[in-house]
Amino acid sequence: xxxxxxxxxxxxxxxxxxxxxxxxxxxxxxxxxxxxxxxxxxxxxxxxxxxxxxxxxxxxxxxxxxxxxxxxxxxxxxxxxxxxxxxxxxxxxxxxxxxxxxxxxxxxxxxxxxxxxxxxxxxxxxxxxxxxxxxxxxxxxxxxxxxxxxxxxxxxxxxxxxxxxxxxxxxxxxxxxxxxxxxxxxxxxxxxxxxxxxxxxxxxxxxxxxxxxxxxxxxxxxxxxxxxxxxxxxxxxxxxxxxxxxxxxxxxxxxxxxxxxxxxxxxxxxxxxxxxxxxxxxxxxxxxxxxxxxxxxxxxxxxxxxxxxxxxxxxxxxxxxxxxxxxxxxxxxxxxxxxxxxxxxxxxxxxxxxxxxx
Ligand SMILES: *Cc1c(COP(=O)(O)O)cnc(C)c1O
Numbered sequence: 001x002x003x004x005x006x007x008x009x010x011x012x013x014x015x016x017x018x019x020x021x022x023x024x025x026x027x028x029x030x031x032x033x034x035x036x037x038x039x040x041x042x043x044x045x046x047x048x049x050x051x052x053x054x055x056x057x058x059x060x061x062x063x064x065x066x067x068x069x070x071x072x073x074x075x076x077x078x079x080x081x082x083x084x085x086x087x088x089x090x091x092x093x094x095x096x097x098x099x100x101x102x103x104x105x106x107x108x109x110x111x112x113x114x115x116x117x118x119x120x121x122x123x124x125x126x127x128x129x130x131x132x133x134x135x136x137x138x139x140x141x142x143x144x145x146x147x148x149x150x151x152x153x154x155x156x157x158x159x160x161x162x163x164x165x166x167x168x169x170x171x172x173x174x175x176x177x178x179x180x181x182x183x184x185x186x187x188x189x190x191x192x193x194x195x196x197x198x199x200x201x202x203x204x205x206x207x208x209x210x211x212x213x214x215x216x217x218x219x220x221x222x223x224x225x226x227x228x229x230x231x232x233x234x235x236x237x238x239x240x241x242x243x244x245x246x247x248x249x250x251x252x253x254x255x256x257x258x259x260x261x262x263x264x265x266x267x268x269x270x271x272x273x274x275x276x277x278x279x280x281x282x283x284x285x286x287x288x289x290x291x292x293x294x295x296x297x298x299x300x301x302x303x304x305x306x307x308x309x310x311x312x313x314x315x316x317x318x319x320x321x322x323x324x325x326x327x328x329x330x331x332x333x334x335x336x337x338x339x340x341x342x343x344x345x346x347x348x349x350x351x352x353x354x355x356x357x358x
Contacts, residue, residue, distance in 0.1 A: 001293075001296050001297075001298055002296060002297050002298060002333050002338075002342050002345065002346065003298050003333065004298040004299055004300045004331070004333055005178075005179040005300070005333070005335060006333075006335050006337050007178040007179060007183055008238075008242075008335075008336065008337055009183075009231075010234075012234045013231050013234045013235070016230035016231060016233065016234050017227055017230055017231060019230065020226045020227050020230045021227070023226075025226060026225055026226055026227055027223065027225055027226065028050075028206075028223040028224060028225065028226065028229075029226045030226065031226035031227075031229035031230045031233065032050050032223075032224050032225075032226055032229040034229070034233060035048075035050055035184075035224075035229040035230075035232050035233050035236070036048040036049065036050050036189070038233060038236055039174075039189055039191070039232075039236060040191070042157070042236060042239065042240075043156060043157055043164055043166060043174070043189075043191065044163075044164035044166060044167045044191065045166055045167055045172065045191030045192060045193065046192070046193045046195075046198075047190075047191070047192050047193070047194075047195070047197075047198035048189050048190070048191050049189065049190040049191075049192070049198055049201040049202055049205070050187065050188070050189050050224040050229060050232075051187070051188045051189070051190065051201075051205050051222045051223070051224055052186060052187060052188065052222050052223060052224050052225075052228075053175065053177070053186050053187065053188045053222075054082065054153040054173060054174060054175025054176070054177060054180075054187075054188040055082040055085065055086060055175075055188070056188050056205070056220070056222040057173035057174065057175070057188030057189060057190045058082065058083070058086030058123075058149070058151060058153075058173040058188075059085075059086040059089050059090060059222075060190060060201050060204050060205060060220070060222060061086075061149055061170075061171040061173055061190050061192070061197070061201065062086060062087065062090035062092065062121075062149065063090050063200075063204055064171075064190075064197050064200035064201040064204055065121075065147060065149075065170060065171065065197055065200075067087075067090055067092050067120055067121055067147070068090055068091040068092055069091040069092070070092075070118060071091075071092040071093070071118060071119075071120040071121070072092065072093050072094075072095045072116060072118040072119045072120065073087045073092050073093070073094055073095065073119075073120060073121045073122070073123055073149075074095045074097055074106070074111050074114050074115070074119060074121070074122045074123070075087060075094045075095065075096060075097075075106070075122075075123045075125070075307075076096070076097065076098075076099050076105075076106040076124070076125055076127075076322070077096035077097070077098075077099075077306040077307045077308040077309075077317070077319050077322045078099045078104060078127070078303065078306055078307075078319075078322045078325060078326065079125045079127060079151065079303070079307060080153070080302070080303060081303075081307050081310060081312065082153070083123065083125055083151050083307065084096070084307045084308075084313065085312075086173075087123070092120070093118075094307075094313070095114050095116075095119070096306075096307065096308040096313075096315065096317055096319065097110040097111055097113075097114045097319070098110045098319040098320065098321045098322050099321055099322055099325065100133075100321065101279070101321055101324070101325055102264055102266070103127075103130045103131075103132070103133065103263075103264070103266055103269075104127040104128060104130065104277070104325065104329075105124065105125075105127070105130070105131075105132040105133045106122075106124045106125065106132055106133075106137070107321070108133055108136035108137055108140055111137065111140055112140050115140075115144050115146070119144070119146060120146060120147060121146055121147040121148065121149055122137060122140070122141055122146055122147075122148050122149075122169075123148075123149045123150070123151055124137050124148070124150060124151065125150075125151040125153075125154075126150065126151065126152050126154060126155035126158055126165050127154060128154060128263070128273070128274050128275040128276075128277045128302075128331070129154050129155050129158055129181065129246075129271055129272035129273045129274035129275065130155075130158070130263065130265065130266070130269065130271045131155065131158050131159065131160045131165050131266070131269045131270070131271075132150075133266070134160045134163075134165070134168045135160065135161070135268075138168055138169070141169070147169065147170045148168060148169025148170060149169055149170065149171050149172075149173070150165055150166055150168055150169050150171070150172040150173065151173055152165045152166045152172045152173060152174050152191075153173060153174060153175035153177075153180065153188075154175070154180060154181070154274035154275070155174075155181075155272055155274065156174055156180070156181045156182055156239060156243075156272060157181075157239060157240065157243055157270075157272055158269070158270050158271065158272040159269070159270045160266075160268055160269050160270075161268045166191040167191065167193070170192060170193075170194055170197060171190055171191065171192040171194070171197055172190070172191040172192070173188060173189070173190055173191075174188060174189040174191070175187075175188050176188060176189070176228075176232055176235075180274065181239065181242065181243065181246070181272060181274050182232070182235040182236060182238070182239050182242070183231065183232070183235055184224070184228040184229060184231045184232030184235065185227070185228045185231055186228065187224050187228045187229075187232055188224075200217075203216060203217060203219060204217065204219045204220055204222070205219070205220060205221070205222040205223050206219060206221070206223060207219045207220070207221060208220075241336075242336040243272050243273075245336035245338075246272060246273040246274075246334055246335065246336055247271070247272070247273060249273070249276070249334045249335075249336075249338055249343060250263075250271070250273045250276050250334055252343055252347070253276055253332065253334070253343075253346070253347065256347045256351075257278070257347055257350050257351060258351055258354065259282070259350070259351060259354025259355060260278040260279065260280050260281070260282075260330075260350065260354055261278060261279035261280075261281055261328075262278055263276065263277055263278065273334050275300065275302060275331040275332075275334065276331060276332045276333075276334035277302070277329050277330065277331045277332075278329075278330050278331075278332065278350070279325065279328040279329060279330075280328050280330050281328055282354070283353075283354070285301070285327055285328055285329070285330055286301075288330060288353055288354075289301065289330055291353040291356070292349050292350065292353055295345070295349040295352070295353070296345065296349070297332070297333070297345065297346050297349045297350075298333065299330050299331055299332055299333075300330075300331040301329065301330060301331070302329065302331055303326065303329075304326060305326065306319060306322045306323065306326050332346055332350065333346060
């Protein structure tokens, strides 16, 4: 079976963990500081602030920017639940709007239509590693004086017009969960060009204190450990090579897969293919996935239920594109370690199943 994801952990990662273990200093320390500096150098952002998960990064960014009770944040419903959870955990209200189906981006026109006097921010998601429509979205934000927070959990080193994601708005949030484009075990990173937001995020992750026992606000413990940072630093060094391999695999699929809708890349955008997500339009998607599994190709459905319909939010909204795409999206294995034989198997299997009808 070709698995849907295959995290790569090598000897360098094991050595890095061992180095920290032998140092005897396990909690946030010099490895975290180095990871932040290196992340800024490679992914961009004047400041990078490491935390214990991508969800914490999203959450801390809102709290650090003063987003909370009474505020509305516009988000896509077609995403991982953490996108909306972070808004709700900050005390604000997620306002779900529809996406467009080429790039799975939050729809700029739908965002414009959802703005109310309570709207404080927009949070686009760079889903599957393709950047959201940032040029249009930042224009709308500017016109209405809204903040932009980027959910870049799936899009390390993706960019639009040469500007890396995580640098378009007031803050970007990345995840280092094992199946993401790079991992630290668990972990997250906030990127920001705002000195004040960066300082506040650092204070919030550490119980609300900059100086020990002089807690200035009510904070969290969302620190990253030096063990995780050491893994993340090794993986960061491999990110650009891995991204090229993902893009190469995607190009092979683009050129050879037929009978389903393959994912296009917007002009000026760099897609980093966290997922290679096709849309199955002429077949039942779940039957299609089962037929692929029978041929030894595992796939992923991200995400079967739009966030607004999950029991945690349970809202009765009309988001037709979100509903449609949730029944069509199917992610194929695209990770760097795919062999040529596995790529061939994936292409042949998809083409066979697409031809067979179901
Ligand atoms: C993974 C992910 C998150 C959350 O990251 P964690 O590190 O798992 O907390 C948030 N948003 C999106 C779109 C994700 O894919």
